[in-house]
Amino acid sequence: MKNNPILRVVTKTLFAPIILYGLYVQFHGDFGPGGGFQAGVIIAAAFILYGMVFSLEELKQLAPPRIVHALMAMGALIYTGVGVASFLLGAEFLNYDVLAKYPAKGQHYGILIVEFGVGLTVASTILGLFMAFAGFDIPKNKKPPKRSPSVKPNASVKKRS
Amino acid sequence: MIDWMFHLPAIIVVIPLLSAIIVALLPSRIGWVCASISSGLSFWAAIALTAHMLDAGSLKRMSYFLGGWPPPWGIEFSVDHATTLVILVITGLGFVSTLSSNMLLFNDIHKDDRSRFFAAWLLTLGGLLGLVMTADAFNLFVFFEISSLASVTLVAMGSGRDKRALVAAFNYLVIGAIGATFYVIGVGFCYAMTGTLNMLDMANRLPLVTDLVPVYIGLAFMVSGVMVKAAVFPVHFWLPPSYGFAPMAVTSLLAAIATKAALYVLIRIMMTIFGGFPDMPLMIMQWVFIPLALMAILLGTVLAIYEKDAKMMLAQSSVAQIGYIVLGFGVATLAGVQSGFIHIANHAMIKGGMFIGLGGMAIAVAGKTRMTSLAGLGRRMPITSTGFLICGLSLIGVPLTAGFISKFYLVSAIIAAGYWQIAAIVLLSSALSVIYLWRLVETLWFAPSDQMETRLPEQAMIYIPLWILAIANIWFGINAGMITGLAKMAATSLFGGMS
Numbered sequence: 001m002k003n004n005p006i007l008r009v010v011t012k013t014l015f016a017p018i019i020l021y022g023l024y025v026q027f028h029g030d031f032g033p034g035g036g037f038q039a040g041v042i043i044a045a046a047f048i049l050y051g052m053v054f055s056l057e058e059l060k061q062l063a064p065p066r067i068v069h070a071l072m073a074m075g076a077l078i079y080t081g082v083g084v085a086s087f088l089l090g091a092e093f094l095n096y097d098v099l100a101k102y103p104a105k106g107q108h109y110g111i112l113i114v115e116f117g118v119g120l121t122v123a124s125t126i127l128g129l130f131m132a133f134a135g136f137d138i139p140k141n142k143k144p145p146k147r148s149p150s151v152k153p154n155a156s157v158k159k160r161s
Numbered sequence: 162m163i164d165w166m167f168h169l170p171a172i173i174v175v176i177p178l179l180s181a182i183i184v185a186l187l188p189s190r191i192g193w194v195c196a197s198i199s200s201g202l203s204f205w206a207a208i209a210l211t212a213h214m215l216d217a218g219s220l221k222r223m224s225y226f227l228g229g230w231p232p233p234w235g236i237e238f239s240v241d242h243a244t245t246l247v248i249l250v251i252t253g254l255g256f257v258s259t260l261s262s263n264m265l266l267f268n269d270i271h272k273d274d275r276s277r278f279f280a281a282w283l284l285t286l287g288g289l290l291g292l293v294m295t296a297d298a299f300n301l302f303v304f305f306e307i308s309s310l311a312s313v314t315l316v317a318m319g320s321g322r323d324k325r326a327l328v329a330a331f332n333y334l335v336i337g338a339i340g341a342t343f344y345v346i347g348v349g350f351c352y353a354m355t356g357t358l359n360m361l362d363m364a365n366r367l368p369l370v371t372d373l374v375p376v377y378i379g380l381a382f383m384v385s386g387v388m389v390k391a392a393v394f395p396v397h398f399w400l401p402p403s404y405g406f407a408p409m410a411v412t413s414l415l416a417a418i419a420t421k422a423a424l425y426v427l428i429r430i431m432m433t434i435f436g437g438f439p440d441m442p443l444m445i446m447q448w449v450f451i452p453l454a455l456m457a458i459l460l461g462t463v464l465a466i467y468e469k470d471a472k473m474m475l476a477q478s479s480v481a482q483i484g485y486i487v488l489g490f491g492v493a494t495l496a497g498v499q500s501g502f503i504h505i506a507n508h509a510m511i512k513g514g515m516f517i518g519l520g521g522m523a524i525a526v527a528g529k530t531r532m533t534s535l536a537g538l539g540r541r542m543p544i545t546s547t548g549f550l551i552c553g554l555s556l557i558g559v560p561l562t563a564g565f566i567s568k569f570y571l572v573s574a575i576i577a578a579g580y581w582q583i584a585a586i587v588l589l590s591s592a593l594s595v596i597y598l599w600r601l602v603e604t605l606w607f608a609p610s611d612q613m614e615t616r617l618p619e620q621a622m623i624y625i626p627l628w629i630l631a632i633a634n635i636w637f638g639i640n641a642g643m644i645t646g647l648a649k650m651a652a653t654s655l656f657g658g659m660s
Contacts, residue, residue, distance in 0.1 A: 073185040073280075080179045093171040095229035 002054055011053040018046035026119045030108065036115040040122025047123075048130050056134050065131055068124045075121030082113050169210045170225040170238040173248060174294055176203040177255075177287030185280035189272055192279040193263040199283060200252065200259040203290070207252040211245045211647075222654070224296075232296070233359040239296035243502070243651035247293045247425045250506045254417040254513045255286045258410065261626040265410035265520040269321050269528070278318060284311035285414065289422040298348045298434070299358045301426065302341060305390065308422070309337040312415055316407040322528055326406035333403040336396070340389025343382050350379030351434075360434050368437040377441065383430050384445060391423035393450075393487055394457035397480045401464075404476035409520030409528070412472065416479055417513030421505050424483065428490050428498065432655040443493055450491030455583065457484030458590045465597045471604075472523075472530040474597055475515055478556065481590065482508045488587070489571050495652050496574035502648035504567040507637065511555045511564060514630030518549030521623035522605075532600070537610025539602070541617045544624045546605055551631040553601065555638065557594045562638040570645065 002008070026039030051059030082094065089098040096110025097103035165172070180199035184192050214221055223240040226232065240248075259282070270278050288308025295301050313334045319326030352358055354376050355366040370376055385396075392400040400420075404412050435442040461481030468474035486508065489501030522538045522545055523530045539546040555562035558569075568591060575584045637644050 070186060073182045077179075077182045077186070080175070080182060083175065084179065087168060087171075087175075092225065092229045093168070093175060093227055097229060 007053050011049055015046055015050060018049070019043055022046065022119075022123075026115065027112065029115055030111050036118025036120075037122050039115075040119040041126055043119070043123040044126035044130070047127050051130065051134065056131070060131070063127060065128070068128050068131070071124035072121055072128060075117045075119070075124065078117030078120065079114050082110055082117070086110075166209075166213055168225070169206055169213070170223060170240050170294055171227065173203050173206045173210065173252065174238070174287055174291045176206065177283045177290065181280045181283035181287060184276055184283060187276055189275040192276040193259075196262070196279040196283055197256075197259050200256040200286060203286070204252040204256040207245075207248045210240065211249050214240065214242060214245045233357045233362040236300045237296040237359060237361075238294045239361070240294065241651075241654040242647065243425070243429070243655050244293055246502055246647045246651045247421060247505065248290060249647075250421060250509045251286070251289055251293065251418045254509045255414065257626045257629055258413045258417060258513055258517065261413065261517045261520070261623050262410035264620045264622040265413065265517065265524065266408060269408040269410075270318055271321075274318075278315070281311045281314045282411075282414065284308070285315060285419070289418055292422045293425055296360045297358055298351070298360055298363065299345070302345045302348065305341050305344065308419070309333075309341065309390070312411075312419060313337065315411040315415070316403045319407045319411065322408070323406050325402070329399075329402035329406045333399045336389060336399040340386045340396070343386030343389065345386075347379045347382030347384075347386060350375045350382065354379070360429070364434050364436055367435060368439075371439060380430075380435055380441065380445075383434075384427070384449075387423055387427045387430060391420050391427055391487075392480060392483055393427075394453040394460065394480070394484065397457065397461075397483070400480060401473055401476040404479065405470065405473040409472075409516065409523060412476075413513055413516035413520060416476070416516050417509045420479070420483055421509055424486055424490075424501075424505060427487075428501065428655065431490070432498070436655075446491045446493045450487050451580075451583065454484040454488035454491055455586055457481060458488065458587065462590045462593045462597070466593065466600070468597070470531050471519055471535055471601060472516075474601070475512065475519065478594065478597065479512060481594070482512070482556075485567070485571060485587070488583070489574065492574050492578050492580070494574060494578050495649075495656055496570065496577055498652040498655060499645070499648045500567065500570035500574045502651045503570050503644055506644050506648070507555070507563040507567045507634075510630050510633050510637070511552050514552035514627055514634065515549060515556065517623060517627045517630070518545055518552060521545040521620065521627060522549070524620075524623075525617045532604050535604050536608040537605070537614070538617070539605030540614065541610075542619050543616075544619050545627060548624060548627040548631040549605075550602065552627075552634055553598045555634040557598050558591055560638075561635065563634045563641070563644070565638055566641040566645065 022039045022042035025034035025042055026036065029035035029039065047059065047063055050062060082096070082099075086095045086098055087093055091098040094110075096107045099106040099109050176199055180195060184195045187195060214223070221241070225238040225240075227236045227238065230236070262282070266275070266278075285308050288304050288311060291304035292301060292308060295304060313330050316333055317327055317330035348358070351363060351367070354370050354373055355363050357363050357366060367376060389396045404416055407415065431442045431446060458481045461477050461479070461484060465474045465477035465481065468477055482504070486501045486504045489497050489499075489504060491497070492500075519530065522535060522542055525538065525542060526534050529535075539550075551562070555564035558564040558567070568587070572584050572587055575587065
């Protein structure tokens with residue numbers, strides 16, 4: 001698909017708006033439809049589109065697998081980190097009230113950070129799954145299946161002559 | 162200042178989950194060290210929790226509101242004596258098998274994959290702890306999924322040595338998912354009838370709707386789903402292959418703790434959620450649990466006798482041992498439930514020790530566990546094999562071992578409830594289990610070996626955890642008061658309801 005100019009141009013044009021839309025869904029999620037899961041999938045879709053139109057190698061240059069793997073854990077770490085932070089501030093695990101001066105503000109910050117963590121993990125996990133399946137090598141040492149003698153082209157040619 | 166005691170229920174679950182993430186990010190060299198430290202910390206926290214609960218008396222209950230949202234709206238972690246006992250068993254055995262895991266891994270898992278392996282290991286541990294701790298019926302399903310997905314990954318990692326591990330892991334995944342789905346369907350029915358997901362709230366509301374059929378359907382779905390997870394007889398068939406083909410270290414972890422948490426959930430559903438129900442749960446326990454448990458005991462023991470692979474033999478015997486626990490629960494008297502809890506603790510120590518010992522001997526012969534390849538190893542590895550033998554004697558219930566205590570309490574509970582025939586079957590199967598243990602002893606000590614009779618090197622990091630468990634088996638066989646006391650308090654708190 002790399003040689004098709006329409007696909008190439010459209011992908012490059014759409015790449016940034018898709019991510020922007022993902023970020024909108026991400027940060028709008030606390031007072032509208034959306035949130036980390038949906039945003040993560042949308043952002044991963046931008047990268048998957050890039051990988052499908054160009055190649056897996058180029059996708060791996062854009063998003064190195066090592067970083068993608070680390071981001072999977074980082075997202076979960078951010079989530080748990082918020083919980084531990086509210087521990088250390090003296091409230092229950094994941095109680096956002098204490099994260100800011102006023103409980104309502106704290107709830108707002110808390111859910112934003114937690115959802116950011118969710119988005120990061122979902123985006124990198126979806127991308128990691130895509131890379132793992134797309135990069136799966138079929139073993140090449142298998143012999144090609146033998147042709148049965150009846151379909152040999154030479155035989156039919158001989159008959160005719 | 163942070164009040165640690167107040168936060169303990171959450172801390173015990175958070176430690177393994179948080180360190181699983183951190184271990185995944187760290188280099189593989191230090192994966193095992195971090196996993197050991199974190200499982201040790203959660204064991205320590207569990208001891209502190211138990212001590213706190215013992216101070217507080219027999220009907221004490223601790224409750225922790227996650228996120229500060231009180232139940233029934235928020236998720237609640239609830240601790241009573243039944244919870245502390247199971248938490249103590251899971252963290253303790255988790256710690257001991259983590260200690261031995263690095264050596265037992267041998268070359269099953271590539272050095273660079275170790276950090277991800279230990280991440281999955283800690284996720285299993287954290288998932289099982291959350292499963293026991295939570296008082297929210299739906300949150301329980303989430304922890305079911307966390308622990309079973311992580312343990313499926315662990316089982317599949319056995320594919321380095323034997324490709325059949327992949328099939329076993331896939332079966333485990335699919336069957337486990339069906340079990341979890343059944344459970345969640347059941348929760349859905351009960352939620353539709355009561356409008357709450359909190360177990361205590363549900364327990365209070367269910368007696369008001371006893372004339373509604375969906376409640377009974379919900380109970381049936383929940384019980385059968387959890388029975389799949391706990392590997393109770395007719396739905397146990399995922400267990401022997403997945404224990405048999407998993408890496409040795411994984412088997413020692415899963416055999417010790419994985420089904421115990423599900424068994425705890427089973428009794429929790431019967432006695433807490435449906436505790437206020439007139440007779441349905443009691444009928445299920447007596448007419449479903451007891452026959453299934455008896456079949457599990459007989460079938461597991463007989464299959465273990467004919468098994469040619471030592472690891473598979475112990476896995477089959479696990480099916481029988483789960484039968485003993487379910488049988489104790491099925492008797493449904495205070496003494497019966499107590500004996501179930503005693504055997505949860507003792508069987509964890511026995512099977513954890515046996516799998517660690519078997520693994521220690523198997524890695525000396527390149528990881529083979531067939532009976533023929535183990536021949537003569539008892540003579541050549543005396544320290545490991547003696548520890549293995551002590552746990553084995555405890556398995557069949559020789560006096561002065563922990564296994565005897567569980568059999569004694571189980572049989573006396575059955576006789577007190579008036580089931581003479583069942584007590585006879587239990588004693589018969591105990592006698593039958595001597596046969597397969599004797600096959601192991603014969604292979605290990607008396608069978609001629611075709612190799613040289615030199616002593617093989619024994620790893621300290623395998624026989625030290627093994628001997629910890631072996632000594633615990635003897636200690637709790639002689640000085641049984643601690644476990645029986647804790648189990649009695651556990652049973653009392655279940656019977657007293659949770660209010």
